[in-house]
Amino acid sequence: MSSGLRFCLVALTVALTCLTAHAFAKKPAELWSFFYFDGTAFVAGRPAPMTPFVALRDGFLPVVETRDERIREVKMPEGTGALVGICYVQSHGGKLQAAGGVDPVPMLPVQVLSGDKAVAAVQSDSNGFFIVNLAPGTYRISGNNRFTEVTVVKGKVIFAPLRVGKRMVD
Amino acid sequence: MGKFCKLLVALAILVLTSSQCVAASLDDYYLEAFGLKTDNILAKALLDVQSVGAKAVKCNTNLRHSLRRDWSKLESSTQTALKTVLETPPVLAAPASVISSGGHFRIHYSTTVAGAPDLAAINTYTGLNLVSYAAWASMVGDIFETVYNYYLQHGYHMPPASPYDVYMHTPTSSNRLVYGLTSDLNPVPSASYPHAFSSFIEVNKDFTASVFQPTIYTPVQNMEVTAAHEFHHAIQFGYNGYFDYWYAEMTSTWYEDEIFDDVNQAYEYLESYLLYDPQSVEPPPVDPHSVSLTAPRDGATEYARWIFNRSLAEEHNTIDVVRSIWETLAGVSPVNTSVDINMVPVIEASLNASPYNSTLATDFWTFVKKLYSRQWTTHLADLARISPPSMLGNYNTYPVPSHKVTLPRYSFAFYRFVPSSQSLTVTLSKTPGIQAMLFKKASGTVTEVPLDAGGTSYTVSDFAAMNPFTDEVVLLVANTTNTNSHEVSFSTDGSTSTVTDPTVTTGGGGGGGGGGCFIATAAYGSYLHPKVAELRAFRDHYLLTNAPGRIFVAAYYRLSPPIADVIARHEWMKSGVRCLLLPLILAVEHPAAALGLLLLVAGACLRWGVLFLKGRGREAAAA
Numbered sequence: 001m002s003s004g005l006r007f008c009l010v011a012l013t014v015a016l017t018c019l020t021a022h023a024f025a026k027k028p029a030e031l032w033s034f035f036y037f038d039g040t041a042f043v044a045g046r047p048a049p050m051t052p053f054v055a056l057r058d059g060f061l062p063v064v065e066t067r068d069e070r071i072r073e074v075k076m077p078e079g080t081g082a083l084v085g086i087c088y089v090q091s092h093g094g095k096l097q098a099a100g101g102v103d104p105v106p107m108l109p110v111q112v113l114s115g116d117k118a119v120a121a122v123q124s125d126s127n128g129f130f131i132v133n134l135a136p137g138t139y140r141i142s143g144n145n146r147f148t149e150v151t152v153v154k155g156k157v158i159f160a161p162l163r164v165g166k167r168m169v170d
Numbered sequence: 171m172g173k174f175c176k177l178l179v180a181l182a183i184l185v186l187t188s189s190q191c192v193a194a195s196l197d198d199y200y201l202e203a204f205g206l207k208t209d210n211i212l213a214k215a216l217l218d219v220q221s222v223g224a225k226a227v228k229c230n231t232n233l234r235h236s237l238r239r240d241w242s243k244l245e246s247s248t249q250t251a252l253k254t255v256l257e258t259p260p261v262l263a264a265p266a267s268v269i270s271s272g273g274h275f276r277i278h279y280s281t282t283v284a285g286a287p288d289l290a291a292i293n294t295y296t297g298l299n300l301v302s303y304a305a306w307a308s309m310v311g312d313i314f315e316t317v318y319n320y321y322l323q324h325g326y327h328m329p330p331a332s333p334y335d336v337y338m339h340t341p342t343s344s345n346r347l348v349y350g351l352t353s354d355l356n357p358v359p360s361a362s363y364p365h366a367f368s369s370f371i372e373v374n375k376d377f378t379a380s381v382f383q384p385t386i387y388t389p390v391q392n393m394e395v396t397a398a399h400e401f402h403h404a405i406q407f408g409y410n411g412y413f414d415y416w417y418a419e420m421t422s423t424w425y426e427d428e429i430f431d432d433v434n435q436a437y438e439y440l441e442s443y444l445l446y447d448p449q450s451v452e453p454p455p456v457d458p459h460s461v462s463l464t465a466p467r468d469g470a471t472e473y474a475r476w477i478f479n480r481s482l483a484e485e486h487n488t489i490d491v492v493r494s495i496w497e498t499l500a501g502v503s504p505v506n507t508s509v510d511i512n513m514v515p516v517i518e519a520s521l522n523a524s525p526y527n528s529t530l531a532t533d534f535w536t537f538v539k540k541l542y543s544r545q546w547t548t549h550l551a552d553l554a555r556i557s558p559p560s561m562l563g564n565y566n567t568y569p570v571p572s573h574k575v576t577l578p579r580y581s582f583a584f585y586r587f588v589p590s591s592q593s594l595t596v597t598l599s600k601t602p603g604i605q606a607m608l609f610k611k612a613s614g615t616v617t618e619v620p621l622d623a624g625g626t627s628y629t630v631s632d633f634a635a636m637n638p639f640t641d642e643v644v645l646l647v648a649n650t651t652n653t654n655s656h657e658v659s660f661s662t663d664g665s666t667s668t669v670t671d672p673t674v675t676t677g678g679g680g681g682g683g684g685g686g687c688f689i690a691t692a693a694y695g696s697y698l699h700p701k702v703a704e705l706r707a708f709r710d711h712y713l714l715t716n717a718p719g720r721i722f723v724a725a726y727y728r729l730s731p732p733i734a735d736v737i738a739r740h741e742w743m744k745s746g747v748r749c750l751l752l753p754l755i756l757a758v759e760h761p762a763a764a765l766g767l768l769l770l771v772a773g774a775c776l777r778w779g780v781l782f783l784k785g786r787g788r789e790a791a792a793a
Contacts, residue, residue, distance in 0.1 A: 092415040095473055096381060099343035145357050148507045163508045166411060167353040168403045169343045
C-alpha cells in the first residue's frame with residue numbers, strides 16, 4: 001500500500017470519527033447539562049429525585065426544573081448571556097447535634113445592578129432560584145442587603161449562588 | 171352520552187374537586203397555623219383559643235421546615251402571605267414582650283399554654299417562685315443585660331438595632347431542640363462597619379427539657395450561658411457578617427465561662443477535642459491523626475476549641491487579645507459574599523500587631539505544650555475539669571520501631587513511653603512545619619527534656635529509674651503551620667522513616683482539587699461539565715495520591731495548555747477530542763468493564779501476534 005493511500009485512509013478515519021462524535025454530541029439526550037446546588041456551589045450532576053436542578057444548553061436560557069420532561073427550550077436572545085442563581089440561608093453549628101445546612105429563600109426580591117444603576121429586578125421562585133437574561137458585562141446581584149459580583153458573557157450561562165443570610169445554631 | 175362517558179366525567183370531576191380540596195386545605199392549614207388566616211371569622215371565633223395557640227407554637231419550630239418542603243404546592247396568594255414567615259423572626263402565638271431593665275433588649279414570649287415557658291418546671295429546678303410569664307421574661311432580660319454590660323465593659327462594639335430582639339420559644343434544627351439561634355435575616359444596615367449586620371436571637375423558652383440537663387444546669391444557668399454565647403454571635407454579626415464559623419463558636423463558647431464562671435458547661439465540650447476520636451467523626455476526617463484548630467467542623471470540636479482562647483488570654487495577660495481579633499475582622503472584605511472570611515490570616519494579623527507581637531504558630535505551640543504541662547494560670551479552681559489530652563500511642567515494650575505521623579494544619583499528637591529497665595532515646599525526623607517536645611513526668615513534676623547535641627534526638631538517661639506506674643515520658647508533636655500534611659517520624663531504635671514536605675499549598679480550610687483538566691475542559695466547553703468533573707475526581711483520587719500519578723499530572727499540566735488552547739478555538743476539534751476521550755471516560759466510569767475489555771483486546775492481540783509469528787515461521791520454512 002502506498003504511503004499516500006495510507007495517509008488518505010488515516011485522514012478518512014479521523015474525519016469519520018469526528019463526524020460520528022459530532023453527530024453523537026447532537027443527540028437530544030446529550031444536549032442538556034445538569035447541575036444542582038450542593039449547599040455552597042453549583043456542581044455538575046443530578047440531585048436527589050424531585051430536587052430542583054439546573055439544565056443548561058448552549059444557546060438556550062437555563063431551566064430550573066425537578067423533572068426532565070418539563071424542560072422547555074427558550075432561545076437565548078442574540079448577543080446576550082444569562083445567569084442562574086439561588087437565594088439561600090446558611091446554617092452552622094449544633095451543640096447537641098450537627099445542624100449545618102442550607103435553606104432556600106423563596107420569593108425574595110433580587111436586583112441586578114450595573115454600577116449603581118438597577119438593570120433588572122426579579123424574584124426568587126418557590127425553590128429560591130432565579131434566572132436573568134442580560135447583556136454581556138459585569139453586574140452586582142443584590143438580595144437582602146447582600147451582594148455578589150458576576151460577569152456575564154455572550155452566549156454563556158453563569159451561576160450566582162447568593163447567600164442572603166446566616167444562622168448560628170447552638 | 172353512554173354510561174362509560176358519564177362515569178369518566180364523574181371521575182374527572184371527583185378528581186378535580188378533591189385535588190382542589192387538598193390544595194385548599196393545605197393552604198388553610200399553613201395560614202391558620204401561622205395565624206395569618208383572615209377569612210371565615212365566625213369559624214375562627216368558634217375555635218378554642220388554646221388549640222389555635224398550640225398549632226401556632228408548633229409553626230415556629232417544625233412547621234417552618236414543613237412549609238419549606240410544601241412551598242411549591244401552595245397557591246401563589248398563600249405563598250405571598252406566608253413569605254414573611256420564612257424570612258422574619260418567629261411569629262409567636264398570643265405574643266407578649268417585656269423590655270429589659272437596662273432597655274437594651276426586647277424579650278418576646280408566647281402566652282399560650284403550649285407556647286409559654288413552663289413556670290412550674292422552672293420553679294422546681296431553680297427554687298424560684300415565679301408567678302407570671304412576664305416575671306420570667308424580665309429575669310431573662312436581666313441575664314441579657316448582664317451579658318451586655320460585660321461585653322460593653324470589655325470594649326466590644328454593640329450590635330446594631332436597639333432594643334435587640336430575643337425570642338423565647340422552642341427553636342429546633344432538624345426536629346431536635348437547640349439551645350439558641352442567632353440569625354441575620356432581614357438585616358438592618360450598620361453605619362459602624364462596612365460588612366456588619368443586625369441580627370436577632372431565639373432561645374429555648376425555659377430549658378426544662380431533659381436534653382438540657384436541668385438537674386445539672388438549672389434553667390437560669392442554661393439561659394445565662396446561652397445568652398453569653400448567642401449575644402457574642404450578635405456582636406460578631408455586628409463586626410462582620412462574613413466571620414468564619416469555627417472561630418465564632420470558639421469565641422462564643424469561651425465567653426460562656428468567662429462571664430458565668432460558676433456554670434462550667436463549656437468544660438463538657440472539651441473531651442471532643444482533647445480526647446479526640448477520629449472514628450467517631452462523621453464523615454471521617456481525611457487525616458485521622460488529629461483535629462485541626464482551624465477545622466470548619468469536625469465532630470463539634472469547634473465548641474471545645476474555646477480552650478485555645480484561654481491560652482491566648484493567659485499568654486498575653488489580657489482577654490482583650492480575643493476582642494482584637496474581631497476588631498481586625500471588622501475591616502476585612504469578603505472575596506465573595508457566599509464565602510466566609512478565612513479567620514487564620516485575621517488571627518495572625520492580630521497576634522502580629524502590637525502589643526502582642528506574636529504569631530499564631532508561637533501561641534499555638536505554647537497552647538499545646540500547656541495541654542500536657544497544665545501550667546494554666548487562670549480559673550485554677552476548674553483545672554480538674556480540663557481533661558489531659560489523649561495519647562495516640564502508648565509504648566511499654568522497646569525498642570519502638572519508626573512510626574510516621576501526618577498532621578493537618580495547627581494540630582497536635584501525644585505519645586506516651588512507659589518507663590522500662592533501660593535508657594530511652596527518641597529519634598525524630600520531621601518536615602519543617604513540625605515542632606516537637608519530649609516531656610518527662612516524675613513524681614508529678616513535668617519537665618522538658620532538652621534536645622541532644624545532634625538536634626534530632628532526646629535522651630532520658632534515668633528512664634530505668636522512673637516509676638512505671640506513676641511516671642511517664644511523653645512526646646508531643648505539632649504542626650504549627652497553616653499547611654496540611656506535615657510529617658514526623660519517631661523511634662526509640664534510632665531508625666527514621668522518610669518524611670516528605672507537604673505539596674498542598676496553604677489555605678483556610680475546605681476547597682478541593684486544583685485546576686481543571688485543560689484538554690477535557692476545552693473539548694467539553696466547560697470546567698463544570700459532568701465528564702470533566704469525573705476526570706477531575708479521577709485525578710484527585712487516583713493520580714494525586716501516588717508519586718507516579720503526581721509526576722504524570724505535573725507533566726500534563728506543563729504540556730496541555732497550548733494544546734487545549736488550539737482545541738478551544740476549533741469546534742470540529744472538540745468533537746474529535748471528545749471522541750478520543752470517550753474510552754478514557756468510560757474507563758473512569760466503569761473501571762471493571764474497561765479492565766475486562768482491555769484484557770479482551772490484549773488477548774486478541776496476543777492471539778493475532780502468535781498467529782502472525784506462526785505464519786511468518788511457516789513462510790520462512792516454506793521458503
